[in-house]
Amino acid sequence: MSGRHLSTATERLECQNNNCSKKKAMTMKPLCFVLMPFGTKPDPTGGTDIDFNRVYDEGIKPAIEDAGMEPIRADEEKTGGIIHKPMFERLLLCDFAVADLTTANANVFYELGVRHTARPSTTVTIFAERQPIPFDLNFLRSLPYDLGKNNTFSAAMAKKLRTALAKRLEELRELAADDDVVDSPLFQLIGEWKSPDIAHIKTDVFRDQVKYNEEVKDRLSEVRDKAKDKDTLEEAKQLLAKIREDIGALDVAEGGTVIDLMLTYRALSDWGGMIKVQDDMPKALAEQVLVQEQLGLALNRSAAMNSAARAKALKVLEKVEKRQGANSETCGLIGRIHKDYWAEAVNDGNEIEAVGHLNNAIDAYVRGFMADQRDAYPGVNAVTLLEIKGDSESLATKKRLTPVVLFAVERRLDEAKADYWDHATMLELAVINNDPKAATEYLGRTLASVRESWEAETTENNLQLIANARNSRGEETDWLMKIIEALRKKRSDMG
Numbered sequence: 001m002s003g004r005h006l007s008t009a010t011e012r013l014e015c016q017n018n019n020c021s022k023k024k025a026m027t028m029k030p031l032c033f034v035l036m037p038f039g040t041k042p043d044p045t046g047g048t049d050i051d052f053n054r055v056y057d058e059g060i061k062p063a064i065e066d067a068g069m070e071p072i073r074a075d076e077e078k079t080g081g082i083i084h085k086p087m088f089e090r091l092l093l094c095d096f097a098v099a100d101l102t103t104a105n106a107n108v109f110y111e112l113g114v115r116h117t118a119r120p121s122t123t124v125t126i127f128a129e130r131q132p133i134p135f136d137l138n139f140l141r142s143l144p145y146d147l148g149k150n151n152t153f154s155a156a157m158a159k160k161l162r163t164a165l166a167k168r169l170e171e172l173r174e175l176a177a178d179d180d181v182v183d184s185p186l187f188q189l190i191g192e193w194k195s196p197d198i199a200h201i202k203t204d205v206f207r208d209q210v211k212y213n214e215e216v217k218d219r220l221s222e223v224r225d226k227a228k229d230k231d232t233l234e235e236a237k238q239l240l241a242k243i244r245e246d247i248g249a250l251d252v253a254e255g256g257t258v259i260d261l262m263l264t265y266r267a268l269s270d271w272g273g274m275i276k277v278q279d280d281m282p283k284a285l286a287e288q289v290l291v292q293e294q295l296g297l298a299l300n301r302s303a304a305m306n307s308a309a310r311a312k313a314l315k316v317l318e319k320v321e322k323r324q325g326a327n328s329e330t331c332g333l334i335g336r337i338h339k340d341y342w343a344e345a346v347n348d349g350n351e352i353e354a355v356g357h358l359n360n361a362i363d364a365y366v367r368g369f370m371a372d373q374r375d376a377y378p379g380v381n382a383v384t385l386l387e388i389k390g391d392s393e394s395l396a397t398k399k400r401l402t403p404v405v406l407f408a409v410e411r412r413l414d415e416a417k418a419d420y421w422d423h424a425t426m427l428e429l430a431v432i433n434n435d436p437k438a439a440t441e442y443l444g445r446t447l448a449s450v451r452e453s454w455e456a457e458t459t460e461n462n463l464q465l466i467a468n469a470r471n472s473r474g475e476e477t478d479w480l481m482k483i484i485e486a487l488r489k490k491r492s493d494m495g
Contacts (some may be wrong), residue, residue: 013095023439025467029487032069032169033090034060035111044103045131048150049374052100052402053121058158059145060098062254068171069096072214077470087111092118096169101142102128121175124168126161143168197326213254221244224267228451230494233268240273258285262294267452272305274298289330292320296333298410301454313337328375331368335361335381343465361385362394369405376412379405380432384462387432402432420449424459425481431463436479442484453494460487 036056056073065073072090091097091114099112102220115123128151129144134489145161148154188200220243226236243261258281265273278286278295285291317334321327338361343356362385368378383405387400412418423445428438452457462485467477476489 023273028072029068030095031072031093032096032098033072033094034063034098034100035091035108035115036060036098037108038178039071041105043131043151048102050128050147050151051153052102054153055100055145055161058153058155059161059376060100060165063171064098066162066166067169069169073291073373082425085157088114091115095122095319096172097123097124098165098169099123100127101125102131122172124165124172126165136229158204168256177341184391213257216243216247216257217260220257220264223264224451224453227267228494233494237268237270240268240270249359250277255285259290262291266294266298266454269301269452269454271298271302271487275302282382289320289324292316293329293333296320296330296337300333301339303340310337310340315471326367326371328368328372328378331364331371332378332381335364336369338364338383356383362389362461367403373404373408374411376405376409376425377421379408380428381462383432384466390469390473398432402429405429418449419447420451423449424455427459428462431466431480431483439479443486447486447490452489453491456491456494460484460491463487 004240004459034056037050037052037314038056039053040051042049046217061071061073072094079287091111097115097117097119099108101112102156112123112125124263125142127142128147130147143164145164146157148157160181195215219239223236223240226232226239243264244436247253247257247261250261258277262274262277262281265271265277274294275298278298281291292402296313296317299309299316303313305311314337316338317330320330321334324330338357342354342357345351352383365378365382365385373379381400383402386394386401405425406429409422409429412422413426423442427442427446430436430442446459447456463480467480468486470477470480
């Protein structure tokens with residue numbers, strides 16, 4: 001345990017010894033842990049993807065707050081689903097829990113099993129009404145909620161879920177206070193099953209740890225906000241250095257906090273910082289696919305300072321692909337490394353080597369896009385490099401792929417909250433299709449959605465490669481160079 005956590009626990013014990021614990025208890029809200037999928041997840045029935053972040057932000061979280069509780073969200077998305085010590089602590093020690101069974105997510109079911117083993121009551125299960133849940137869980141008194149056409153979650157649906165869930169939690173608080181309710185099937189069916197006797201000092205320290213981790217995440221979010229503006233970039237670096245010092249040893253920190261720390265170094269384009277975090281984190285977390293992918297990204301980006309880093313990055317990512325098969329993120333990063341190798345070979349005049357890396361980059365991007373055609377990122381890179389290669393076979397492949405990539409990104413723009421990469425992809429596709437009007441329109445949206453300077457740099461570099469290829473073929477690129485200059489200026493303004 002870190003010094004910060006020990007200090008807080010000591011303060012709480014001193015307070016108890018001074019007979020002030022009752023006063024503090026009156027001001028503390030019960031903790032309610034949320035078990036659910038996060039981000040946008042596929043609909044197992046074949047429908048449109050479901051935005052679980054919206055369900056949480058607009059329905060579940062405010063319902064918990066309305067019931068006088070403090071919501072705590074699992075970091076499934078950031079930790080790649082790994083079940084780590086802080087996750088078990090939350091499952092065992094949080095006063096209440098809400099489990100969303102929609103899509104029959106395996107991690108949620110595992111976590112619900114742990115919860116039902118440890119707690120006889122105080123767990124509420126919910127599910128989207130048109131999404132069937134497994135037969136073995138049909139006996140649970142689950143609360144259904146609505147999803148609309150194309151799995152939309154409207155304000156009216158959010159209000160309905162918020163009201164119903166808040167009422168259920170308020171009822172549960174009253175029943176739990178009288179020890180008059182059992183909602184765990186294990187405790188219902190096996191009368192001799194007993195709850196673990198966990199000392200109050202453990203639960204007190206746990207509550208302090210949760211509060212501390214939430215504070216750290218808020219501070220890291222502030223750093224990422226300041227990193228967007230070059231006038232506050234230096235302040236962001238200083239704040240991050242202080243946070244890293246405060247966190248201390250990463251083997252006792254919460255997994256989600258550690259991943260947040262790594263991604264905050266990424267926001268500052270501090271690739272060495274990202275690598276150091278990966279080096280210092282527990283092995284079980286360091287070996288997760290998400291962490292390995294980010295390590296590959298950081299190693300490749302740091303290659304300008306360390307020539308061996310790019311080869312190591314490629315080795316890391318190829319190992320990930322071999323372990324779990326092709327996926328859009330890993331293959332996209334592999335494609336980026338070969339693209340960088342290709343650019344260097346071109347600059348050095350190594351034509352044969354350049355062709356090899358260009359082909360490898362195209363192959364990796366195509367593998368990634370074929371693995372998940374909802375992710376347009378590897379797709380747009382594939383068509384970009386196919387145009388740059390420029391032979392008849394490549395251009396024919398580009399012509400076949402481009403409409404599929406366009407459909408993928410248009411679907412995201414229609415169904416989810418569009419981010420930088422969605423707008424940047426539309427910009428690149430407009431350039432590839434030689435459509436200056438559409439390119440100018442999407443340039444504005446792209447510039448308005450830049451979060452981190454390296455994003456604009458990536459798009460700028462892609463478009464510069466297209467411009468170079470077109471110049472070599474004697475094609476006009478004046479309008480394209482103006483777009484590239486606008487991206488360069490945005491990057492410069494961000495520092």
